[in-house]
Amino acid sequence: MSIKKLKSTGKEYLWGGTRLIKEYGKNFSMDKLAETWELSCHPDGLCTIAEGEFAGKTLSEYLKAVGKKALGTKCQHLEQFPLLIKFIDAKDDLSIQVHPSDEYALKHEGQYGKTEMWYIMDCQPGAFIYYGFKESITNEEFAERIQNKTLLEVLNKVEVKKGDVFFIEPGTIHAIGGGNLIAEIQQNSNVTYRVYDYGRVGADGKERELHIDKAKAVTKCTPPKRDYDFGTHLVSCDYFTVDKFNLGGKSTKKMSGTVDNTSFASILVLDGKGTIRAGAEVVEVKKGDSIFMEAGTGKFEVEGELEILITTV
Numbered sequence: 153m154s155i156k157k158l159k160s161t162g163k164e165y166l167w168g169g170t171r172l173i174k175e176y177g178k179n180f181s182m183d184k185l186a187e188t189w190e191l192s193c194h195p196d197g198l199c200t201i202a203e204g205e206f207a208g209k210t211l212s213e214y215l216k217a218v219g220k221k222a223l224g225t226k227c228q229h230l231e232q233f234p235l236l237i238k239f240i241d242a243k244d245d246l247s248i249q250v251h252p253s254d255e256y257a258l259k260h261e262g263q264y265g266k267t268e269m270w271y272i273m274d275c276q277p278g279a280f281i282y283y284g285f286k287e288s289i290t291n292e293e294f295a296e297r298i299q300n301k302t303l304l305e306v307l308n309k310v311e312v313k314k315g316d317v318f319f320i321e322p323g324t325i326h327a328i329g330g331g332n333l334i335a336e337i338q339q340n341s342n343v344t345y346r347v348y349d350y351g352r353v354g355a356d357g358k359e360r361e362l363h364i365d366k367a368k369a370v371t372k373c374t375p376p377k378r379d380y381d382f383g384t385h386l387v388s389c390d391y392f393t394v395d396k397f398n399l400g401g402k403s404t405k406k407m408s409g410t411v412d413n414t415s416f417a418s419i420l421v422l423d424g425k426g427t428i429r430a431g432a433e434v435v436e437v438k439k440g441d442s443i444f445m446e447a448g449t450g451k452f453e454v455e456g457e458l459e460i461l462i463t464t465v
């Protein structure tokens with residue numbers, strides 16, 4: 153079998169909600185299921201194989217068993233699995249944060265930096281995100297505003313709607329506002345520098361740690377770049393390419409593609425149900441499912457009333 157349905161790891165954080173449990177079939181007994189890590193070989197949250205011969209094994213164990221070839225030729229030079237894909241249910245606001253580039257993170261953290269993208273799967277009326285600065289400010293002003301807690305005044309607040317896509321380069325300050333349900337595709341890294349957390353305290357009565365000096369070193373104090381040209385893709389960068397397909401309209405309930413030997417593919421099911429077929433293999437999928445297809449799987453077909461994201465390296 154070269155198509156694998158995955159079982160995610162759940163993360164409970166203070167700002168999480170219950171939508172992933174109630175609407176996306178995620179089976180976790182948590183009051184605030186904030187994130188599910190749908191494609192992950194990161195030690196902080198490994199996903200496992202849901203069905204078949206390798207059921208119960210982690211994706212990392214599976215990849216070790218079948219060999220690096222399953223990742224594709226573009227990944228052969230990488231020491232670590234390259235991607236991390238999550239669903240995020242933000243009932244409340246997330247902290248204001250920034251991620252470093254590979255160059256900075258490898259030097260200071262011993263892991264990759266983080267480029268990420270958000271796809272807004274659903275949101276409440278008035279939901280927003282913070283995305284870069286409204287206007288350029290100096291590094292001194294940035295530092296001052298962190299200190300006197302007035303940073304929000306200069307951030308670029310963007311009201312969002314379902315289907316919006318945001319590409320977040322390293323150094324771009326950002327935060328998810330409450331009321332957003334998001335699919336997040338990112339480099340496999342957990343390096344986040346937090347600069348403001350609304351003064352909230354955790355269960356231990358303490359505020360979470362801020363990483364102000366590192367954030368000052370990596371943050372670009374400018375408005376976000378807006379003139380990206382990703383061609384027909386949602387996003388295409390050095391680390392990942394993401395495409396969206398909406399099947400089940402009047403014209404077509406089917407799409408076909410090829411997973412060649414250059415990269416594995418991830419299929420994230422945002423809505424609906426249907427089947428994925430490759431050769432003799434058929435896997436039933438529904439809203440909330442995550443699928444891993446080995447590099448070299450070849451031709452595949454997706455059929456049904458489905459909204460999906462396909463990600464490759």
Ligand SMILES: [Zn+2]
Binds near residue numbers: 249268326
């Ligand atoms: Zn982030």
